Amino acid sequence: MVEVDAYLRDLIVKKELPGAVLHVQQKGSTVFHRAYGGFIDSNHQPHTMKTTTRFDIASLTKIMATLPSILWLVDNTPVELDHTIQTYIPEFVHREITIRQALTHMTGLPADLTPPVQRYEKRDVFSEVLNTERIHEPGKIVKYSDLGMILLGAVIEKVSSLPFSTFTKKVLYKPLGLTQTSFHPDQPLQVASTEWTKDRYLQGEVHDEKALHLGGASGSAGLFSTASDVGKFGSYFLYPETQTVLSHDLMRKARNHVAENRGMGFEVWSGKGTTLSCGRGWSAGSFGHTGFTGTSLWIDPQKELIVTFLTNVVQYGRKHNMKHIRPDLHSLIHAHFTN
Template identity: 70%
Template sequence: MYDFDAYLNNLIGEKELPGAVLHVQHKGSTVFHQAYGRFQDKMQQLHTMNTTTLFDIASLTKVVATLPSILWLIDNTSVELNHTIQTYIPELNHSDITIHQALTHTTGLPADIDPPVQRADNRLILQEVVNADLIHQPGSVVQYSDLGMILLGEVIERVSGVDLPTFTNTKLFKPWGLKKTMFNPPQHREIAATEWHNDHYVQGEVHDEKALHLGGASGSAGVFSTAQDVGKFGRYFLYPETQQVLSPETIRNARKHVIQNRGLGFEVWDGEGKSLSCGRRWSEGSFGHTGFTGTSLWIDPKEELIVTFLTNIVHYGRNHNMRQIRPHLHSLIHDSFTN
């Protein structure tokens, strides 16, 4: 048994994790794929986690759907990274925020809407986003923000003339063979439930409140997927020549470090500053992303290592130890396959 496998089994036993699926690829091959734990559905029936279980991947949506959609538009339309978002969303209050700034989280917009959105609210989310005040000068400070990514989701819809689920399914997911990756999945038992709300667990409905009010699909959250599909996506970004949806050069550009451990959409480890959630053992140039529900994808190009870790840690509530779990797990995995 690998140390990381024992560690995950221990986390399940100690009830620090309800359930998880781990998918590891090394040098082009899948070397580990395992499911752990259980979850309760919205009827409070207990289910064993399977390797085929669908997860609400939360902010992984930003890199699995929104980033490649924008890259597709750059490859196939007149859209460019330095274009202002106001070009496509005229009602946006700020004329100098660019697509590049939204992808690098340097728009100057706040992290979230204030007051925070609740599931039972009746609010016009896009209207609040386009009217949001800046807290920094655009381009000056990295401030991780859902708002910039929500704007990019709207840009994709306005340029393409179709909604985000249709665009991502026809232009990205189907051509890439990501058959279990989608917004607004059909209701079935094989979806890991997330958080307790009112009198039931949220299951098959997006956990993120802003995305919920945007119809279940936004540029910041809403995608459901399996560990295998997310790993397949990761493989395309490690080996861009193995796919034909985006130009390899466009993909390689998105993986590059831009500013303060951020690339286009992705976090990118540049070896300096506070270590990222993959831990300090991962090579400089490693890139990835995390999701609030307990999901992550990390890719180490130097070691050709791809780790997809999908959990529903919020099943136990929002007070959890994922900030400690992720770097320790990824360090154990890195040691197991690169030493």
């Protein structure tokens, strides 16, 4: 992993990344866990990144909170994947869209609300989501959408009669031993800060604007975690039999390819089409996800390889090189375990 380490150190020196933590597991063991760079906190003070630093993991929320919560409900309540969202959220205007379609990003809904939500404006985001017009027929086209995941977060709250943050902590994270994973972090000063806003860097406060307007915990974003916790979560999906919270069969189904490099919740590399952020070298069947703040989790079942890469790249703003950094890094790591 010498090349990987040098590559990441170089990115920090060149100011392409403020800070990062890389956590790599192979065949059930952690083989690399290192922190790089740092962050400037909300009080304008510099900090060195630690392997224990928590990050706003952005859209990894979709696979670490929303997906497993739905799988748990399917296994433990009358909820079924092919039930419509309207079954549980009657105010939703589209009666035909199903839970499965939301998980596979085939709802026909747009990617986002128009115009995009701003941090400091007043908007009823959930009402807008409920009433958003479709741009495609459901079940036909894969279109990555926060809106379907936000709706699933609402389904989880409705069925469980618990706030999403409470449900995930009680049903998922506590029994799975993910002690550093939660919405609304209780020690915000230990969280890597994200983007500059008005007069400070955001720290311990959700970066995603829609999630902020939805109270900080939504089906699309809002979760905070450490690299080791994200990696542990990934290991449960690689080895479902090592846990007893979720159905092993449903977990395996979630990581199967469905269409256009998508599974249920996860991106899944089919070996064809547009290259995913893990690069082309990863085995077909590799699955994972990315987050807007600069986070990712990738799992290669054939190599039994799990790579968690958490960064605070948006501290440098939204124009960055993550679309090149992620595949370059993951290709270097994969090559190390192939040679």
